[in-house]
Amino acid sequence: MLVAAAVCPCPPVLVPEVAAGAAGELDDLRAACGDAVRELLDAGAELIVVVGTGAKGGVWTEGGIGSFHRYGVDVAVRLPLGGVDGPELSPALTVGAWLLEQAGAKLPTHACAVRPDTAPDRLLGLGEGLAELADRVGLLVLGDGSACRSVKAPGYLDERAEGHDAMIAGALASADTEALAALDPALCAELQADGRAPWQVLAGAARGAGLNAELRYEAAPYGVGYFVASWR
Template sequence: MLVAAAVCPCPPLLVPEVASGAAAELDVLRAACAEAVAELLAAGPELLVLVGSGAEAEVWTDGGAGSLRSFGVDLAVRLPSGGVGGPELSPALTVGAWLLDQADVALPTHACAVPDDAPVERLLGLGKGLAGLADRVGLLVLGDGSARRTLKAPGYLDDRAEAYDALVARALGTADTAALAALDPALSTALLAEGRAPWQVLAGAGEDAGLRGRLRYEDAPYGVGYFVASWS
């Protein structure tokens, strides 16, 4: 069953080597992510599962590795357990693996990539399945909010973006699985909110877990909504 979850955004700029001279701009966000991961580990999971967006549905159960070379940094990371075989981790999962590496995690770890257009019911069902993989499962869920929060945002300004992100922040901060499950896929896609699919996997996993939520960070640097939350 699900005993804890950490929700973090997954911009490559979270990795200082990628951000380079602008690394200090996200120091507060990095600290919040580190605290969320620490609380996740403190819950004593026997299995960790990373969930993040990917071009197609993929699962890693025996290790896996990702690279930040496409972002101009010769840095590779791998999941804490197992080898490095199989397909390369998606960018979101690569950032998640980096977060676990920073925390010196040595637990058995799986990873799951979900495409942005995955149907809601399939995501909820996946979450329930992941929660049943062990007696004590912890999730690290990687996903960004709308990328249309400001005029300079990657997707330009959309007046619906702020309200959408506010709803997500409330849901993550209160462990409201019903609100996450109700996120509209079409609106999420229009607002470039890549976290929709991973958050709905979390909703399925946490539906009957009785967890409480805490929002650690909410902001939109660079016009993209970023949230850090802990469920325990």
Template sequence: MLVAAAVCPCPPLLVPEVAAGAAAELDSLRAACAEAVEELLAAGPELLVLVGEGPQAEVWTEGGAGSFQQYGVPIGARLPTGGVSGPELSPALTIGAWLLTQAGAQLPTHACAVPADAPVERMLGLGEGLAGLADRVGLLVLGDGSACRSLKAPGYLDDRAEAYDAQVARALGAADTAALAGLDPRLSAELLAAGRAPWQVLAGAGQQAGLGGRLRYDEAPYGVGYFVASWS
């Protein structure tokens, strides 16, 4: 059963070594993520599951690792338990592993990559299945909002982006599983919202959990919507 969840964005710039001279610009975001992960761990889950976008559906149950080499930084991150064999963690999951490392997590941890175009019903079903993996399951869900929030955003400015992100922020803050389940995959793709599929996994996991939500962060630095939320 799902007992708690933390929702965090997954820009590589969260890692200070990657951000370098610009690291201070995201200090408030890092602090919000750290608080959300701390609350997740304080809920006493017996199993953690990371969920984030990846190029294809993959699951890690015996450990895993990723790196920030592609950003010119010779450091990596690994899941708290298990080995490092198997495929490399996707970039989103690598950020999740880094957040858990910063928090000193030592719980059994699985990771699940979901493709950007994954069908809604499949994501809801996956979430329901993840919630049933143990009596006390905690999710760390990684995903960004629209990358079309400004003229300098990766996807340029789209007038629909602000309203879309506001809808997501309300849903995450209220632990509204129905609203997250209702996010349109096509619109999400057009707005470059990388969190759509992971958020719908969360929706599936939380449908019967009766959790409340708290929105910790809702900003769009660099023209990309970033949200941090806690469900407990």
């Protein structure tokens, strides 16, 4: 069953080497992610599953490797930490592996990439299945909110984005699985909120688990909604 979850965004600029001279702009976000991941690791889980988007989907159970070489940075990570090389991790899962490495994770770890266009019912069912992988499962859930929060945002300004992100923040702050399950795939796609699919996996995994929640961070630097939450 699911005993805890950490929800974090997954911009590559979380990695200081990628952000370079702008690294200090995300210190608060980076600290909130670190706190959430450490709390996840302290929750007594037997297995951690990292969930994020990936263009092809996929599951990693024996080993996976990701890198930030595409950003001109010689930083690579593996899942499980210190494990053997395996298939390449999606960009979101690579950030998740980096967060676990920074927190000194030692627990057995799997990873699951979901396609951004996956239907909600399939994501909810996947979450239910992940929660049954061990007696005590923890999830590290990676995804960003709307990328349309300002004129300088990747998706430019969409007046719907701020209210949409506020609703997501409220759901993450209260462990509202029904609100996350009801997220509209079409609207999320229009607002470039790629966290929709991973959050709906979380909703399926957490149904009936009776978890409490804390929203650790909510802001839109660079015009993209970022959330950090702990469910326990």
